[in-house]
Amino acid sequence: MATQGDDDERSFFSEAPVRQATKARQAPTEKPHYLGHRDRLRERFASAGPDALPDYELLELLLFRLIPRADTKPVAKALLARFGTLAEVLGAPVGLLQEVKGIGPAVAIELKVVAATAQRMARGEVQGREILSSWQQLLDYCRSAMAFEAREQFRILFLDKKNALISDEVQQTGTVDHTPVYPREVVKRALELSATAIILVHNHPSGDPTPSRADIEMTKEVIDAAKRLGISVHDHIIIGRKGYSSMKGLLLI
Structure with a gap:
C-alpha cells in the first residue's frame, strides 16, 4: 500500500525531465594572430641571421619566451621608445623596466640576466688576452x-x-x-x-x-x-x- 510520501516521491521522479548526455559542440578556436608572426620571425632569424632584424624584432624574439601568451611587438616598441636602444633596454635598472606596460618583476629580472650574460661574453673576449x-x-x-x-x-x-x-x-x-x-x-x-x-x-x-x-x-x-x-x-x-x-x-x- 502506497503512502502519501510514496506518491509524492513517484510524482517527483515521473515529472522530472529526462536529461540526455549530449556532447556539446565546441566551436573551433582560432590561434592568436601573434603565433604566426612569431613563427615567421623565428624563420627569418634562422635563415637571414640577426643582422637582418631591427632592434625591436630582436627584442621581440627575446620576449617570446618571457611573455609566452601575448603580442610582444607593442612591448618591444614601448621599451625602445622609453630607453632608446636595445643596449639601453638591457642596461636599464629593474625599477625603470617595470614602468613600461607589459613588463612585470619576473620579465625585468630575466632581461637583466640576458644583460649579465652579454657582459660575461664580452669579458671573456678580453680575459687573459x-x-x-x-x-x-x-x-x-x-x-x-x-x-x-x-x-x-x-x-x-x-x-x-x-x-x-x-x-x-x-x-x-x-x-x-x-x-x-x-x-x-x-x-x-x-x-x-x-x-x-x-x-x-x-x-x-x-x-x-x-x-x-x-x-x-x-x-x-x-x-x-x-x-x-x-x-x-x-x-x-x-x-x-x-x-x-x-x-x-x-x-x-
Whole structure:
C-alpha cells in the first residue's frame, strides 16, 4: 500500500525531465594572430641571421619566451621608445623596466640576466688576452658593463707584464656625477695582484664622455703614485652612452 510520501516521491521522479548526455559542440578556436608572426620571425632569424632584424624584432624574439601568451611587438616598441636602444633596454635598472606596460618583476629580472650574460661574453673576449692588441673588445666590454649605469663607477683593469688582464674590479661607486678615488688604494691593490700596469675606467651617467678637470687631475695623481712603485698607467677611459674618451688619445696624460 502506497503512502502519501510514496506518491509524492513517484510524482517527483515521473515529472522530472529526462536529461540526455549530449556532447556539446565546441566551436573551433582560432590561434592568436601573434603565433604566426612569431613563427615567421623565428624563420627569418634562422635563415637571414640577426643582422637582418631591427632592434625591436630582436627584442621581440627575446620576449617570446618571457611573455609566452601575448603580442610582444607593442612591448618591444614601448621599451625602445622609453630607453632608446636595445643596449639601453638591457642596461636599464629593474625599477625603470617595470614602468613600461607589459613588463612585470619576473620579465625585468630575466632581461637583466640576458644583460649579465652579454657582459660575461664580452669579458671573456678580453680575459687573459693581451689588452693593447684587443682594444676594441676592451671598449665593447667596458661599454656593456658601465655605459648605462645610473651612478658613476670607478673600475680598474689590472695587467701583468705581458699586458694580459689579471683582474677587472669596480673599486668605487659614487653618485650621478662624482666618484671618490684614492690613489693609494689603487696602487695598493695593484701590488696585491702583482700587476705591472693598470687601465683606469669610469663612466659618466650624463652620457657625455668628455673628461672633466677633476678627472684629469685625479688621473695625474694616480699616475704619480703608481710611477713610484714601477706601475704604469696605460690610459684612463671614460665611458658614456654617446661613446667613450681616451685621455691618452686626447693627449691629456
